[in-house]
Amino acid sequence: MLSKTTWFPALLLAGLGALNTLAFAPFTYHMLPLLTLSVLAWYLLQAQNPKQAALFGYAYGLGWFGVGISWVHVSIATFGGMPLIASLAIMAVLVAYLALFPALAIWFSWRFRGNFWYPLLLASSWFIAENIRSWFLTGFPWLSVGYSQTDGWMAPWAPVVGETGISFLMLLIAGSVAVAVQRKLWVWPAIAAIVLIVSPALDTIKGWQETGEQVKVALVQGNIAQDLRWDPEQEAITMRKYMELSRPHLNADIMIWPEAAIPQLEPLALAYLFNLDMLAAENNTAVVTGILDYKENGDAYNGMIVLGKSGKEATGGDYRYSTSNRYRKHHLLPVGEFVPFQDVLKYVAPLFNLPMSSFSRGDWLQPNLQANGYSLLAALCFEIAFPRQMIANFNDNTDFLLTVSNDAWFGDSIGPHQHLEIARMRALELGRPLLRATNNGITATVAADGKELNRLPQFEEGVLTGDVALVQGRTLYSIWSDWPVLILSLFSVGFLSLRRYQLAKQAK
Incomplete structure (x- = not known):
């Protein structure tokens, strides 16, 4: 049975994840994810073990996707030929799957909660998890937090680091706020402030005319x-x-x-x-x-x-x-234009036996x-x-x-x-x-x-x-794509994981 120190934060984080929907179109609360992610980053620091941390991340993801992509149910229920209970079940499976990615990022980051580099590790772990979400099982990168800044304060970063880079910076800011509240550590908040302050100036290097x-x-x-x-x-x-x-x-x-x-x-x-x-x-x-x-x-x-x-x-x-x-x-x-595991799934319901759901793939280039x-x-x-x-x-x-x-x-x-x-x-x-x-x-x-x-x-x-x-x-992003942020993220995760392993080995 879950204790109050587990279920209350989990419910709160699920609610905050749901609030994220208001940061995306057609709504206009663009800075809301910085608040909700900061609370998530703070609760990560309070988690007693990696399992509890993962639960916090999973709860946040359930709220985030459960409300944010609720529109998927419209197509399943209206055009999928399925009874309501079945379409809701499919929607629940999709949301449960997508929530695994923030849970994975939070689970991994917990191991570095006492490290000076925690904000960087949190941003890097999130970036890597979101990259996996964008390609695993063909990928579903919808509602990535960086899209909240399309009309937001951090929009000028897009031509430099792209939406994925903006997501990285938002998690860096969230982690910085968490360590400032928890440890009164002000180096990272200063870096976060610089990220926000320089945003308008980046318009001068947009790269096109x-x-x-x-x-x-x-x-x-x-x-x-x-x-x-x-x-x-x-x-x-x-x-x-x-x-x-x-x-x-x-x-x-x-x-x-x-x-x-x-x-x-x-x-x-x-x-x-x-x-x-x-x-x-x-x-x-x-x-x-x-x-x-x-x-x-x-x-x-x-x-x-x-x-x-x-x-x-x-x-x-x-x-x-x-x-x-x-x-x-x-x-x-998936499903709309090709049926994964077609021989098995096409008999589940008319949704998986739609006409025009067996297309061939065009070239990447x-x-x-x-x-x-x-x-x-x-x-x-x-x-x-x-x-x-x-x-x-x-x-x-x-x-x-x-x-x-x-x-x-x-x-x-x-x-x-x-x-x-x-x-x-x-x-x-x-x-x-x-x-x-x-x-x-x-x-x-x-x-x-x-x-x-x-x-x-x-x-x-x-x-x-x-x-x-x-x-x-x-634009710079059109030239270097995600490579700079990806290299930084992989280096951060790899180097600090190795360092943690070496310290643990020396302590034995």
């Missing part, structure tokens, strides 16, 4: 109900709607349609595509659209293609079914899309949450970041707001404007500094138009 060129864009939001998207009787209606919405805006330099906007497999939609290709070329524009492709060998891809002009000098439409000017999604969504002379770094839906994939495909010639999505799966929840916030962080990290086209919202344009330029209302059809400024140059 505007070229003076403005690009006219048009982003189409069809607002097709999820239960109608793949209804064969709705195919012609949907395709006609996108064409009609687009015609008045063919004067744009680039037009973007959302993920799988065309509800036919690419080989079956060729007549429609060639017509759109010719129409776009005649109007000196390019249309980038999401579409599903199915090959004769059985490979299926969720991808994007470019219709109309690929280059400024093109005299006609450049689309061919064999074209390489396309993007194929690499980071597939793919050329930027070429649309009317502009280079677009593409990411489909969930992929925008993986900064290293974006950096791997980023180059000096990249003009825009492009992400298309269908967030109709998540209804009127906080999920789409968090999704846009993640996309905005990528723009801030890489110093490039971002175009985001979705089926039913949130469709938006974002400047190279991560600031939202404009958006369409959710759950309404429409076309978002506007001029977006091009930039040139590279």
Whole structure:
């Protein structure tokens, strides 16, 4: 049975973890995680053993993810074909799994609670645990604490160390506050204060500048109900709607349609595509659209293609079914786009037997899309949450970041707001404007500094138009990625673990 010194802090930390949700979109309490993490770091110092410390971290994680990603339940319950109790059980398993990562970081850090370097060890352990979360079992890096700073005080750090580096700094600050309260040790709080004080000054080294060129864009939001998207009787209606919405805006330099906007497999939609290709070329524009492709060998891809002009000098439409000017999604969504352990799990419930849940994976490295002379770094839906994939495909010639999505799966929840916030962080990290086209919202344009330029209302059809400024140059983060913080974290954990082992051996 848990004692009061265990269950009370655990309940408190679960509540504080839940409060973290208010730090992310659509809410605005950006500095809240610094408070909740500081309390967690302090309770770590009070823990009597590593098991209790891990429990504190796990409780914090349960609150953090249990409330923060509660929107996942919407898609499971509404479109998964499962009874309520089963969908809640799946949600509970997901939250219980994600909570393991903060528990792991806290469990490891407890061993260094008396060490002068405790704040650095806490930040390093957290950084490593979050990196594991971002790739293990394909990865789910959603709601990492650094995203709370997209509009926060520490946002200027993003072009230097990225969102993951901001998370590291936030844990460093939290650990510094804890040792100041516990031991009256002021060296680390002084370092934490410097981190916060210099944040505004980092705007001067963002690494990019505007070229003076403005690009006219048009982003189409069809607002097709999820239960109608793949209804064969709705195919012609949907395709006609996108064409009609687009015609008045063919004067744009680039037009973007959302993920799988065309509800036919690419080989079956060729007549429609060639017509759109010719129409776009005649109007000196390019249309980038999401579409599903199915090959004769059985490979299926969720991808994007470019219709109309690929280059400024093109005299006609450049689309061919064999074209390489396309993007194929690499980071597939578990269950939604592929079923892990398919032979076992597909019989559990209709959720694991959904149509279009057996996609093939595109390459890790793919050329930027070429649309009317502009280079677009593409990411489909969930992929925008993986900064290293974006950096791997980023180059000096990249003009825009492009992400298309269908967030109709998540209804009127906080999920789409968090999704846009993640996309905005990528723009801030890489110093490039971002175009985001979705089926039913949130469709938006974002400047190279991560600031939202404009958006369409959710759950309404429409076309978002506007001029977006091009930039040139590279942010430091686009050059060195996570490597500096990763090396520091691994060195800190490795060196201090070795030192602890040596001291323990000498004491015997």
